[in-house]
Amino acid sequence: MSDNILEDIFVKRSQQKKKTSPLNYKERWFILTQEKIAYYDYDAEKMVYKGSVDLEKIKCVDLVQPEPGAPPERCFPFQIVYDEGPLYIFAKNEDIRAQWIQKLKHSRFAVKVSSMFLVDGMWLCCKQEVKQAPGCKILDGRNERPLPPKPPEPSGPSVGKSVRADYDYTPGTAQDLELKKDEEYTVLEMSDPNWWKARDKFGNEGYIPSNYVVEAKTGLERFDWYCKNMNRSQAEALLKSENKDGGFLVRDSSKAGKYTVSLFTKGGGDTIGSCKHYNICTTAQGQFYLAEKHIFSTIPDLIFYHQHNAAGMVCRLKYIVSNQTRPPSTAGLGYGVWEIDPHYLTFIKELGNGQFGVVKYGKLRGQHEVAIKMIKEGSMSEEDFIEEAKIMMKLRHENLVQLYGVCTKQRPIYIVTEYLCNGCLLTYLKEGLTQHPTMVQLLEMCKDVTEGMAYLESKQYIHRDLAARNCLVDSNGTVKVTDFGLSRYVLDDEYLPSAGSKFPVRWSPPEVLLYDKFSSKSDIWAYGVLMWEVYTLGRLPYERLNNTEIVHQVSRGLRLYRPSCDYFVFLGKVCGQTRSKARL
Incomplete structure (x- = not known):
């Protein structure tokens, strides 16, 4: 017992894991050590372990406002917040409460905390109905560790700056402003991240889709050969669809701040053609080159030269292949429009x-x-x-x-x-891909889903039904997540996505199977199953088991088998290889 930092008898409130479970208050013996805070049922003869929280899992420790009309033994509450929610403890007096909070302060702390109790599935302070909801009160300095420095704000247009239109835009409402490709506009207001208010050169004002314009002074966006936000497999698909010897484009490299030239060639009598990828390298003086003998001060100068000279490549850059003919989707079909006739x-x-x-x-x-x-x-x-x-x-x-x-x-x-023309990812995996898809293609699919889900999580959305069937594929092979959050609005008797279950059993972790507990963590589990679908080209998870067997087996530790293909072996090798300086 010499390792104990503090010991005391407190009243502990039940966790109320379900909305219908009754509240109760029981005396427990609490012991704080260097590793955890544990509590016990006790009497004169023995102590019975009831639970504990590892200190490293604690997010914050803070006061709680007492309940109205609380009895004397419940006038000094505090809370220990960790992954499963708050642990409510009632001290005998203010001094003891302050002593314990001070000793627990070395843990990592959340930015926000709820200042009142969670009762019957609702926070009394902010009326939120999700146990894991972010708090409504920002902690004061005495309980917070310094936050890590914020990353630098991404550069881009701001109010008063000029932007250039990448695409034509026909107004969807009377409030919108028409855009003409390559013309410049002045940004007047950016309160809505999706729709900016702007003025054209004639003085007309209105709202424009923010993803249709770029900052006027931005360099490469001016050129048709630059395809921003395009990955390797998408570039190959676009170049092969054009099927022109010498077709090329410039895209962002996998290395931040770098660029890659992707080139389609039919050299050497190859009738099918293949894609080559060349990194644009940079000298110590900030100049650019594809071949070290030919160095240029700007990337446009480099591209212009290689449009006329192969100079180390399989052929010269003959034809510009661009993805800018099809504009991106807008958030709605006009500013403020959500009801469609x-x-x-x-x-x-x-x-x-x-x-x-x-x-x-x-x-x-x-x-x-x-x-x-x-x-x-x-x-x-x-x-x-x-x-x-x-x-x-x-x-x-x-x-x-x-x-x-x-x-x-x-x-x-x-x-x-x-509308995405290649349909759902599951069908695309089974029927739409070539017989032998490349490992890079499959990895890019998984990466696309990751990007979409990370954005949803940043907006505090839980998908609840992530699977290959709920992802769609566009003409470039880009995968997009769909039906996010819709399962919340399905009436219980109708939501049967997995043959008899009220939730997708084959994509669900144990806490969903056993307790119906959805969170961003259950979405991560579903994403792992989706990756398995991708690398098995659309096979059914746990294909030999029915739903009842899955619930039983997964809850006891069963996991999906490793796909028999060699993709994972390949990925391991790729991670250990050093890529060439001149080619990806």
């Missing part, structure tokens, strides 16, 4: 029958390609979803399927989203 929709063909009803391909106003989910009545809590849709439309990321709007004035209601 169904008369503007043209239904062209049926794409499938999903959880919520029929999904059709169509066009909006005859020009925008869209997917239209026709929600069958009784399958969704419609009023709750409609309110949430206004927020979901503001989510914009290149690896999320964009929600354009909803049609709610009739039944069934429609959900109108971005």
Whole structure:
């Protein structure tokens, strides 16, 4: 017992793991050591261990406001917040409480904490109904460790600066401003990250989609051969689709701040053609080269030279291949527009029958390609979803399927989203890929999903049903996550995505299978299963087990087998190899 830092008898409040479980208050013997704080049931003869919290798992320690009319033994509460939620403890007096908080201060601390109790599934201070919800009170300096320095703010346009249009934009509402490719505009307001207010050279003002413009002084965006945010496999797909000997583009390298020239060639009598990738190297003086004998002060000068001279490459850069012909998706189809008039929709063909009803391909106003989910009545809590849709439309990321709007004035209601021509990832893995997809292609698919899910997590969204069937693939092979958060609005009796279960059993971790506990951590588990789907080209997880067997076996430690292919061996080798300076 000599290793104990503090010992005392406190009243402990039950964790209330379910909303329906009753509250109770029991005296426990608490012992604080260097590694953990533990509590015991005790009597004159023995102590019975009841639980503990490792100090390294503690996020914060802070006061809690006493309950109204609390009895004397519950007037000095404090909370220890860790991954599973708050542990509520009641000290005998203020001095003892302060002593314990002081000793526990060496742990890492959260930025926010709830100042009142969690009761019946609701925080009394901020009325949030999620146990893991971020707190509503910023901790004062006495309980906070210094936060790490913030990363530098990304450079980009600001109010008053000029931007250049990368794409034409036809106004969707009277509030919008028309954009003409390559013309400049002045930014007037940036309060909405997706829609900026701007002025054109004639003095006209209105809202423009922020992802259609770049800062006017930015260099490479001026050139058609530069394809920003394009990865290796997407570049290869685009170059092969053009099928021109000497077709090329310049893209961001996998190394931050570097660039790569991707070139398609049919040299040496090759009728099919292949892609070569060359890093643009930099000298100590900041000059650029592909071949060391030919050095240039700028990348455009380098590209101009190699358009006329091979100089170390398999052929010269003959044809510009660009992805700028198709503009990106906007957050909605106009500033402030989320309700879409169904008369503007043209239904062209049926794409499938999903959880919520029929999904059709169509066009909006005859020009925008869209997917239209026709929600069958009784399958969704419609009023709750409609309110949430206004927020979901503001989510914009290149690896999320964009929600354009909803049609709610009739039944069934429609959900109108971005259309991706290659369909769902699961079908694409089984049928759409070549017979032998490259390891880089599969890895890029996983990376695309990671990017989209990381953005959702940053916006405090939980997907709850991440799987290959809920990802879509566009014409360039980019994977985008869809149906994020929709499972929250499915009526219990209807949500049967996994043959008889109210949640996707094959993609669920033990805490979901046993306790229905969804979180960003359960999304990470589902992502691991999705990776398994990718590297097995769309096989069914736990294919030999039914749902009941999966719940039992996974809860006891069963995990998916390693795919029989050699992809993981390949990835291990790649991580240990040094890449050439001149080529990726």
